[in-house]
Amino acid sequence: METISLVVPCYNEQESITLFYDTVEKVFAGMNKDSKKYVPDYIFINDGSSDNTLKILNELHNQHPETVHFISFSRNFGKESAITAGLRSANGDYIALMDVDLQDPPELLPKMLKIITTEDYDCVGCIQTSRKQNPIRAFLSSTFYHVIDRLSDVKIKPNVRDYRLMTRQYVDAVNDLTEYNRFSKGIFSWVGFNTKYIKYAGRERAAGETHWSMIQLLEYSIEGIIDFSDAPLKVATWVGGLSCFFAVLGIIFTVIRTICFGGSVAGWPSLVSIMLLIGGIQLFCLGILGKYIGKIYLETKHRPQYIIKEQK
Numbered sequence: 001m002e003t004i005s006l007v008v009p010c011y012n013e014q015e016s017i018t019l020f021y022d023t024v025e026k027v028f029a030g031m032n033k034d035s036k037k038y039v040p041d042y043i044f045i046n047d048g049s050s051d052n053t054l055k056i057l058n059e060l061h062n063q064h065p066e067t068v069h070f071i072s073f074s075r076n077f078g079k080e081s082a083i084t085a086g087l088r089s090a091n092g093d094y095i096a097l098m099d100v101d102l103q104d105p106p107e108l109l110p111k112m113l114k115i116i117t118t119e120d121y122d123c124v125g126c127i128q129t130s131r132k133q134n135p136i137r138a139f140l141s142s143t144f145y146h147v148i149d150r151l152s153d154v155k156i157k158p159n160v161r162d163y164r165l166m167t168r169q170y171v172d173a174v175n176d177l178t179e180y181n182r183f184s185k186g187i188f189s190w191v192g193f194n195t196k197y198i199k200y201a202g203r204e205r206a207a208g209e210t211h212w213s214m215i216q217l218l219e220y221s222i223e224g225i226i227d228f229s230d231a232p233l234k235v236a237t238w239v240g241g242l243s244c245f246f247a248v249l250g251i252i253f254t255v256i257r258t259i260c261f262g263g264s265v266a267g268w269p270s271l272v273s274i275m276l277l278i279g280g281i282q283l284f285c286l287g288i289l290g291k292y293i294g295k296i297y298l299e300t301k302h303r304p305q306y307i308i309k310e311q312k
Contacts, residue, residue, distance in 0.1 A: 003039050004113070004165075005092030009082035010057070011047040013100045017056050020100045021068070027106045031113070038113070042068045044100070045086045048076030054310075061312050072310040080182045081306040083162070088175055096165045104163035105200060112165040115196055122193035125164040127157055129199045157197055160185060169193075180305060181295050239281055 006024065010017065021042070028040050042064075046054050057070040071085050083097065094116065098104045104126065112124040162184060166174075173191045188195075 001037060001039050002094065003041050003092040005041040005043055005090035005095045007043050007045070007083065007086030007090055007095060007097045008100045009045045009047055009079050009086065010049060010053050010100050011076065012049045012051045012053060014052040014056055016100045016102065017044070017053065017060065020102055021060060023102060024106045027109050031110050040067055041092050043086050043089055044070040045082040046070060046072040047079065047082045048073045070312055071308055074307040074309040077306040080184055083184050084182060085306050087171055090171065093168055094165055095171045097162050099163065104161060108198065108200060109165065111198065116165055116167065119196070120194055121196045122170040123164055123166045123188070123195040125195055125197045126161045127197050127199045128159045128161055129201055160197065164188070180299050180303065182305070239285060
């Protein structure tokens with residue numbers, strides 16, 4: 001028998017946990033219909049939930065102590081930290097990363113497992129082809145993948161989900177990356193290996209509500225671009241250089257006009273506008289530089305990515 005570890009981050013998901021467990025159990029029952037070949041190893045990560053998530057995980061563990069395990073953080077550290085903790089704790093022959101809200105169809109696991117065991121692939125990822133969502137959010141998501149694909153050497157498939165099935169070797173390679181600032185989609189692509197993507201139609205949450213706001217998604221996108229590209233620093237350099245170039249042209253123009261036509265008429269509005277423009281460009285460039293320095297600062301602190309309060 002082979003073990004499949006299921007890494008499942010949870011944040012205020014009290015309505016979804018039991019539904020998720022029952023659904024996945026049915027999938028494994030189907031896979032083991034003829035003989036018991038695969039054993040599930042559930043690893044739920046309670047990311048500082050404020051509802052009854054931890055209580056439900058304790059009850060589920062007490063009912064199934066051999067197959068259901070959980071890690072509970074001391075506070076909310078974010079999904080990236082939850083993914084990291086889960087992958088580091090997974091001991092299975094294969095490791096699946098899934099969302100507990102069932103937007104990632106567990107029914108795809110047999111297909112993913114067949115691909116990874118019969119073909120030369122180390123990872124099988126999933127791409128969501130359609131989903132009802134806010135048009136603005138859909139536009140921003142599409143723009144993000146287009147931008148990061150242009151700016152980064154690491155290629156990330158558009159609309160790729162965290163949902164994936166991985167070999168032991170693949171996960172070991174991911175776990176070897178110990179940086180504090182993590183963007184899992186980029187890390188999964190950066191480690192390489194043979195990866196195949198399968199597509200599926202998007203689903204609504206089985207229960208509960210999404211915990212990602214538009215602002216959080218925007219911040220997450222910016223983090224991903226900065227983590228895997230130095231292009232923003234190059235943009236700042238070019239913007240600063242062009243600003244200086246046009247400033248020199250303006251000075252030359254002013255000197256020539258003064259020599260040929262005499263003194264120029266003072267224009268306070270235009271002068272203030274130019275000063276604000278140059279000041280804004282400088283602050284913009286400093287902001288980009290500060291973002292990278294901030295990440296260096298966090299890396300040099302060597303703080304843990306998460307703190308475990310309880311583990312079973």
